[in-house]
Amino acid sequence: MTAALELRNVTKRFTLRRPSPFRRGRVEHVAVDSVDLTLERNRVVALVGESGSGKTTTGLLALRLLDTSEGQILLDGEDITHLPQPALKPYRRRMQVVFQDSYASLDPMMTLGEIVAEPLDIHAIGSSSERRDEARRWLEKVGLDASYANRYPHELSGGQRQRVSVARSLILGPSVLVADEPTSALDVSVKAQIVNLLMDLQADMGLSMLFISHDLSVVRSLADEVVVMFQGRIVERASTDRLFAEARHPYTRALLDAVPVVNPKARRRRTFLGVEELLAQTPRLRPDDCFAPPISDTADPQLVALAGDHFVEAVVEG
Amino acid sequence: MGCPPARNDRMQLVDIADLHVSFAQHEGLVQAVRGVTFHLEPGESLGIVGESGSGKSVTCAALMRLLREPPARITAKRMMLGGHDMLATGRKAASTIRGKVAAMVFQDPMTSLDPVFTIGHQIAETIRAHRPVTKRDALEEAIALLRRVEIKRPELVVRQYPHELSGGMLQRVIIAMALSCRPEVLIADEPTTALDVTIQAQILQLIKDIQAETGMGLIMITHDLGVVAETVDRVVVMYGGKVMESGPVEAIFEAPLHPYTRALLDSIPGQAAGKRRLVEIKGSSPNPVTPPPGCPFHPRCPRATIECRQVTPPLEAKAAGRLAACIHVPAEVPPVEVAA
Numbered sequence: 001m002t003a004a005l006e007l008r009n010v011t012k013r014f015t016l017r018r019p020s021p022f023r024r025g026r027v028e029h030v031a032v033d034s035v036d037l038t039l040e041r042n043r044v045v046a047l048v049g050e051s052g053s054g055k056t057t058t059g060l061l062a063l064r065l066l067d068t069s070e071g072q073i074l075l076d077g078e079d080i081t082h083l084p085q086p087a088l089k090p091y092r093r094r095m096q097v098v099f100q101d102s103y104a105s106l107d108p109m110m111t112l113g114e115i116v117a118e119p120l121d122i123h124a125i126g127s128s129s130e131r132r133d134e135a136r137r138w139l140e141k142v143g144l145d146a147s148y149a150n151r152y153p154h155e156l157s158g159g160q161r162q163r164v165s166v167a168r169s170l171i172l173g174p175s176v177l178v179a180d181e182p183t184s185a186l187d188v189s190v191k192a193q194i195v196n197l198l199m200d201l202q203a204d205m206g207l208s209m210l211f212i213s214h215d216l217s218v219v220r221s222l223a224d225e226v227v228v229m230f231q232g233r234i235v236e237r238a239s240t241d242r243l244f245a246e247a248r249h250p251y252t253r254a255l256l257d258a259v260p261v262v263n264p265k266a267r268r269r270r271t272f273l274g275v276e277e278l279l280a281q282t283p284r285l286r287p288d289d290c291f292a293p294p295i296s297d298t299a300d301p302q303l304v305a306l307a308g309d310h311f312v313e314a315v316v317e318g
Numbered sequence: 319m320g321c322p323p324a325r326n327d328r329m330q331l332v333d334i335a336d337l338h339v340s341f342a343q344h345e346g347l348v349q350a351v352r353g354v355t356f357h358l359e360p361g362e363s364l365g366i367v368g369e370s371g372s373g374k375s376v377t378c379a380a381l382m383r384l385l386r387e388p389p390a391r392i393t394a395k396r397m398m399l400g401g402h403d404m405l406a407t408g409r410k411a412a413s414t415i416r417g418k419v420a421a422m423v424f425q426d427p428m429t430s431l432d433p434v435f436t437i438g439h440q441i442a443e444t445i446r447a448h449r450p451v452t453k454r455d456a457l458e459e460a461i462a463l464l465r466r467v468e469i470k471r472p473e474l475v476v477r478q479y480p481h482e483l484s485g486g487m488l489q490r491v492i493i494a495m496a497l498s499c500r501p502e503v504l505i506a507d508e509p510t511t512a513l514d515v516t517i518q519a520q521i522l523q524l525i526k527d528i529q530a531e532t533g534m535g536l537i538m539i540t541h542d543l544g545v546v547a548e549t550v551d552r553v554v555v556m557y558g559g560k561v562m563e564s565g566p567v568e569a570i571f572e573a574p575l576h577p578y579t580r581a582l583l584d585s586i587p588g589q590a591a592g593k594r595r596l597v598e599i600k601g602s603s604p605n606p607v608t609p610p611p612g613c614p615f616h617p618r619c620p621r622a623t624i625e626c627r628q629v630t631p632p633l634e635a636k637a638a639g640r641l642a643a644c645i646h647v648p649a650e651v652p653p654v655e656v657a658a
Contacts, residue, residue, distance in 0.1 A: 160602070199593075214515060215587075241592065260547060262571065270523060272519070
C-alpha cells in the first residue's frame with residue numbers, strides 16, 4: 001500500500017538578500033537538508049527538534065504551503081511537488097493542518113460555526129443548511145456544545161479554541177493531518193485534553209498524523225514513530241519505544257537528557273554539549289554494524305539502517 | 319536615594335499573609351490573587367507552580383511593588399520582603415529595596431533588554447544605579463559577572479548588542495544583571511519557558527549553581543512541574559488565585575495532598591513507555607471575574623461535595639511542614655501553629 005505522505009530527498013533553501021541593514025550581498029540558508037520522510041497510513045509520526053531544526057519548515061513543505069527547492073512530495077503516491085495552486089485544491093481536502101496559536105489562526109470576526117463550516121464553503125460541499133449542521137456536529141465531536149456555533153473566538157479559552165481548530169481541520173475528512181505544536185501554548189491541565197482528543201480522532205478516522213513538537217513527553221504518549229531533526233537534517237528515526245530506550249545519536253541523547261525529570265529524588269547534574277561537540281560525536285559504524293548496506297560509500301555522515309527500523313546519521317568506516 | 323525603613327534581620331526573606339490583588343477592568347473586578355500566604359527562609363528555594371491565571375506572577379509582582387496602582391489594588395495582612403514592609407513603602411523606597419534585596423528574571427529576555435545599548439553598558443548601568451563605582455570598574459564587574467554565568471569570551475560580549483545573542487545567551491545576561499546587586503533573593507518568573515529544552519536545562523543548572531554558591535533565596539515561578547522537581551526545596555501550588563497546597567518538594571511529588579496537585583501530577587505526559595491516553599482534568603480554569611464560590615477547584619474536582627461549594631477551605635497544616643486547602647484531606651498530625 002502506498003504511504004499517505006512521502007517526502008523524498010526534500011531540501012529547502014532560503015536566500016536572504018541584505019542579511020542585515022549594514023551588509024550587502026546575499027546569504028543562503030539551508031533550512032531543510034535532504035529529508036526523507038514516510039508517513040504510513042493510520043500512523044502518528046512525531047517530528048521533534050529545537051527551534052531552527054527545520055521541523056516546522058518540513059511540515060509547511062509537506063503541505064505545499066512552501067515550495068521545495070529540491071526533492072519530491074507525494075500524497076497518496078501522487079507527486080504534488082510542482083502542482084500549481086489551483087490544481088492543488090482537490091488535494092488540500094486530503095491534507096489539513098492545526099497550528100500552535102489558535103488565537104492567530106481563527107478569524108475574530110467569524111462565529112465558530114462559520115469558522116468550522118468554512119472549509120465546506122470553499123470546497124462547495126453540501127447546501128448551506130447541511131454545512132451548518134455538519135459544523136455543529138463537529139463542534140460536538142471535539143467536545144464543545146453545538147450552541148457554541150454562534151459564539152466568537154475571543155469568548156473561548158485557549159483549549160476550547162484549539163478544539164475549534166481541530167474541528168475545522170477535520171471537517172473535510174482529510175487523510176493526512178499535520179499538527180504543528182498544537183499543545184505548546186496550552187496549560188498543563190488542558191494539554192492532556194487536546195492530546196487525548198487528537199488521539200481519539202486519529203484512531204476513529206484512521207488519520208495519518210505528522211505531529212511536530214519540541215515536547216518529548218507528549219510525543220512519547222502519542223507517537224508510533226519519532227523523527228529527530230537537527231540543523232535541517234534528520235539525525236535519527238525509530239519507533240517511539242526504541243528511540244526512548246536506545247537512542248544512538250548524541251543529539252537525540254542530549255534532547256532526551258534535557259527533559260526535566262518529574263521526580264525530585266532523581267535530580268542529577270547534566271553535561272551539556274555545544275553544536276560543534278555534538279557534530280564531532282557523530283556515531284562511527286562499521287559496515288557489519290549496519291542492518292542494511294550503507295546507501296553511499298562516502299565518508300560523509302549518512303542515515304544508516306540499524307535493526308528494527310531504527311535509522312541514525314552516522315559515518316560508515318569501511 | 320531614599321533611605322529604606324529600618325529592618326529586622328531575624329525576619330524571613332519573604333513573608334506574605336492573606337494577600338489580595340485585584341484589577342478594575344471593563345468586564346468587572348479581576349480577582350487575580352485571593353488570600354495568598356507563604357514565606358521564604360534565607361537561602362531557601364521555593365517553587366510557585368500554577369497554570370495561567372492562577373495568580374502566581376501577580377503575587378510576586380505585588381510583592382516587588384511592580385504593579386501600577388491603580389488599576390491594581392493590593393491588600394494584605396503582611397507583605398514583607400527582606401524585613402521591609404512592602405505595603406507601607408512608597409514607590410521610590412520600593413525601588414531601593416528591590417535593588418538591595420531582590421532581583422527578578424522574566425520569561426522573555428529580549429524584552430528585558432534595550433536593543434540600542436550594548437550588553438556591557440546595560441549591566442554597568444544597573445551596577446551604577448545601586449552602587450557608587452566608576453564606569454570602568456562597573457564594566458570590569460560586568461565582564462566578571464558574564465564569566466560567572468558561563469558566557470564564553472565575555473570581554474567580547476560586553477561590546478555586543480542584544481540582537482547579536484541567542485535566547486539562551488540573553489537569559490544568561492539577564493541573570494548576570496540580576497546578580498549584579500548581590501540580591502538576597504532571586505525571583506525567576508518562568509525563566510526558561512521561551513527557551514529550547516537543552517538550553518532550559520543549562521539555565522536551570524546555572525540558577526541552581528549560583529544559588530548554592532551565593533546562598534541567596536530563590537523563588538521559581540513556573541507552570542512546569544518538571545522544572546520544580548529539578549530545582550527547588552519547597553513548593554507552593556496555586557489555583558484560581560489561592561494556595562492549594564504547600565510543602566517539601568519530595569513529599570508533594572511522592573504523595574500530593576490536594577486533589578488539584580494530584581490531578582496535575584497525573585496529567586503529565588510521557589511518564590511511562592507506550593502509546594496511551596493521558597489523564598486529563600475536565601473543564602477549564604475559573605474566570606477571575608466570577609470565581610466559583612467555595613473551593614476554586616470544586617467544579618473540576620473528582621472529590622467535590624456540596625460542602626466544597628459552600629465553604630472556602632482554609633489553608634491548614636495537614637502534616638509536618640505541609641499545608642493544604644481541602645476539607646477532604648484529614649490532618650495526619652495534631653495541627654500545630656500554622657507557620658504561614
